[in-house]
Amino acid sequence: MVVFTDRADAGRQLAEQLEYLRGQDVVVLGLPRGGVPVAAEVAETLDAPLDVIVVRKLGVPYQPELAMGAIGEHDVRVLNTPVLNLTRVTDEELADVEAVERAQLHDRVARFRKGRQRVDLTGRIALIVDDGIATGSTARVACLVARQLGAKKVILAVPVGPADTIHHFPGADEVVCLYVPAQLIAVGNHYYDFSPTSDSEVTVLLDAAAERMRRITTDTGDPDREVEIPADGVHLGGHLRLPAGATGVVLFAHGSGSSRYSPRNRFVAEVLNRAGLGTLLLDLLTPEEEPDRAKVFDIGLLANRLAAATRWLGTQPDTRTLRVGYFGASTGAGAALWAAADAALGTGTGTGTSTGTQVSAVVSRGGRPDLAGPRLAGVRAPTLLIVGGADTLVLELNRQARALLRCPSELAVVPGATHLFEERGTLGEAAALARDWFLEYLAPAGSETEQSPEARATGSTE
Structure with missing residues (x-):
């Protein structure tokens, strides 16, 4: 049982x-x-x-x-x-x-x-x-x-x-x-998921707990809260965390029906938080919708929900000035790229509404960017595709999808990693790659780290 x-x-x-x-x-x-x-x-x-x-x-x-x-x-x-x-x-x-x-x-x-x-x-x-x-x-x-x-x-x-x-x-x-x-x-x-816990996951959780206690004892007031976001007549649950002085916020698009409680995405979010980046972990489906496999793989619907969450961030006093990034895992990567393309082109996702906010960077971990289909050519946000070296089928799909991108992009292969990055140290390596990508592309306008997309290298790390 x-x-x-x-x-x-x-x-x-x-x-x-x-x-x-x-x-x-x-x-x-x-x-x-x-x-x-x-x-x-x-x-x-x-x-x-x-x-x-x-x-x-x-x-x-x-x-x-x-x-x-x-x-x-x-x-x-x-x-x-x-x-x-x-x-x-x-x-x-x-x-x-x-x-x-x-x-x-x-x-x-x-x-x-x-x-x-x-x-x-x-x-x-x-x-x-x-x-x-x-x-x-x-x-x-x-x-x-x-x-x-x-x-x-x-x-x-x-x-x-x-x-x-x-x-x-x-x-x-x-x-x-x-x-x-x-x-x-x-x-x-x-347990449905009893995959091994790595040393790096342990240290991230301990560091996050120490930071949480520091905030409690010093009352820094850093926003760290559960939120509800209206979208398509439903309300999506989310967890927003904004470290003090955050210059950008990353929205997480979970894959294959995963929720904001996904341990792997929470691990990546902690790594980003420690680097000073805000994160919004959210459920793209309601609890009632999750058992419906058709909705789980409805990339247009998921992209529309992601766009709604992005618009919501633009209405909040503590996030409306922050640059936005998308982090997508599995099918969520397809939704993230779909939404990023529509934001760049000013077109709609599913219901004919765009995000209204420029997406500054996208990262896919073990993702299915191919599910964004013809919208890949419309993505303008610099995109990093992270794939496990042992995830051969998905690696080939990512190579094909990257060939369709017209934005600055890289394909980073983590040696020995399979689809869920369960092998020791591989999830930590993927999180570090995502962190560095977002730190570069979500930097404040006019900062030393900000460059125009045209000035950036676009070659694969393969």
């Missing part, structure tokens, strides 16, 4: 059950890597700080899967005395294993925090979150480490876990679990 769309969806559902912790002195701790996207949703809902709790198992030298203890940051060590007595591991053997695992732990901490200090747990509630548990061994160690680090109360929260583990879980004062099957074959069986 599938229960969750993806880790973000699981986090939102879990957060609903944890609302009673709002206002308490809670630190949300994600277990890297897959637990962090779940924990990020919980932390945002509770307005709580987010951190990782990095632990390493100490395996018996001749039977590494058997834990004789575990280690955490700041020289925390938890030993399993019965196992040590049974296996007769010597102090020297224990020290050797710990030295190896301590080096691995320090490496992971350095990668995930990148210099950020661990959130202090002293006297606070440690809310440990994972994307699911099977045996629960790692979660048990994390609970022990959190207590060693000074937490006054330890709560474990997971979307799914087997009944025998959840109902008899030592180390935690409370256990919150949404779905408790009698038998659990694999955690991933309860």
Whole structure:
């Protein structure tokens, strides 16, 4: 039985059950890597700080899967005395294993925090979150480490876990679990999308949470809000974020029925936000329309919705002067280029209305620009097509579509990436390419980075 769309969806559902912790002195701790996207949703809902709790198992030298203890940051060590007595591991053997695992732990901490200090747990509630548990061994160690680090109360929260583990879980004062099957074959069986979480995704989520807490504590007033946008007689849900001093805003056109909660597009949005760019993640279809596959692939309809959102930005006091970019994924790339072409030509999309706003740049990630058809020739916004090197069919479609473009364009190929950019580091590379493209083309008029389209290079990066 599938229960969750993806880790973000699981986090939102879990957060609903944890609302009673709002206002308490809670630190949300994600277990890297897959637990962090779940924990990020919980932390945002509770307005709580987010951190990782990095632990390493100490395996018996001749039977590494058997834990004789575990280690955490700041020289925390938890030993399993019965196992040590049974296996007769010597102090020297224990020290050797710990030295190896301590080096691995320090490496992971350095990668995930990148210099950020661990959130202090002293006297606070440690809310440990994972994307699911099977045996629960790692979660048990994390609970022990959190207590060693000074937490006054330890709560474990997971979307799914087997009944025998959840109902008899030592180390935690409370256990919150949404779905408790009698038998659990694999955690991933309860997710539609259980693709791997990369190190770069973890660091982006942690950085975003740290920035969110900074805004809360310093009250900078940066707009970061849920919005509703009228279009075609319906209202589209969206999330607008504008970092202080933003010079441009990027609208996200999700593909194949994905919503503004798409974890991949949210990851890219965080990268753009950290670079000072505004983002509008929006649903191009209503919840009632999403099951209709005809609407999912109605590129004209999606382009018209995107144009409506662009016009809406032009009416808002904090966005009407900003340059606009489009980021399209999968079928959303076709809609983005369709809308960009109509904006440039002053023609309509679907209902005969243009955006009324010049689109300054377009980026496609794993997109289907070919779905924009003959409108490709009308695109004037500089366009970057990002495709995975292992996504051979879509790569060829992008080559053909680029040949039809008459605007400055590049085709960037990310080696080894497949269609969803699930491979380690590939989504981060795609996000960096998009960031640099938008920073160049959404620069304020008259700035040093602004050039006329004619002055820019138009060659492929292939």
